Amino acid sequence: MTSIPEKGAYDRGALEADLEELRGHLDETCAKIAARFDLYFVDGNPRKATIIEVLAKSDCISCIRRKFELPSKVKGIDSFYSENHSLVVSILTEELYSALAQMGYRVSLATEAQSGYGKVDVLLETTLAGLSLKSNGNKIIVEAKTGGSMSWSQIFRYMLEGECDSVILWRVKNKQVLSISRQDALPLLSKFVRAVTLRGNRVLSEDSPKLCDHEIYSAFKPTAEDLESTFRDLSAAVDETLPDVIKTCIEKLDLKGSSQVPLNEAIPH
Ligand SMILES: [Zn+2]
DSSP states (O other): OOOOOOTTOOOHHHHHHHHHHHHHHHHHHHHHHHHHHTOBOTTSOBOHHHHHHHHHHOOOHHHHHHHHHSGGGGOOOOHHHHHHHHHHHHHHHHHHHHHHHHTTOOEEEHHHHTTTOOBOSEEEEEOSSEEEEEETTEEEEEEEEOSSOOOHHHHHHIIIIIOOSEEEEEETTTTEEEEEEHHHHHHHHHHHHHHHHHHHHHHHHOSSOOOOOOOOSOOOOOOHHHHHHHHHHHHHHHHHHHHHHHHHHHHHHOOTTSOOSOGGGBOOO
């Protein structure tokens, strides 16, 4: 009889080892899908993020194949929304930088650090989704969501690829700041990797799936009123929740109370 471990009493090392094995299978499946549908970057690497997102978002093999055949149309965000997002990320970056510097920590943005500056307590790097923070071998990703949507597959991909310790999810519109640790996510992360791999294998094994009539790309076109109310909500929500995000980031960075970088090795402020 299989023994079922007690609730919460799982072995992290065993789960990490399982995940590593599952990740190997996922990589193989992604490589086969890339070869079948010609999904490569110019440098020759498979477009893994696209492959995983498409597999995670639909259970219809026909839709998945059509998306793999027309991957460039997957994007198409209205510039209004991408502008909102980059505005919010810029505000967060500067406020966090300033708060950490005022607390006496040596902070740097990745672009500055790459140009040969000294050691830092916290390295900030803006990414497509938000902000990445590194300190004492601790890596945190802050994902700013300015629309109503959120995506577990995206968060799981950070945990798989970025090997981050936690993801802070700033749902600006919902005025919520959630913190998800890798440790808590591990059991579900393994299940996710397995499900995506199984689905990918199904796509590869079904040569002529039944055609469907699902709409694969949303035809949503916001009105001027929609955009105005989105902007109004965003403006109020950023003002209200920014202090919570800054506080959560600083807590999660676990900075030991004072700068760990000797002055002569630090970046100039
Ligand atoms: Zn379909």
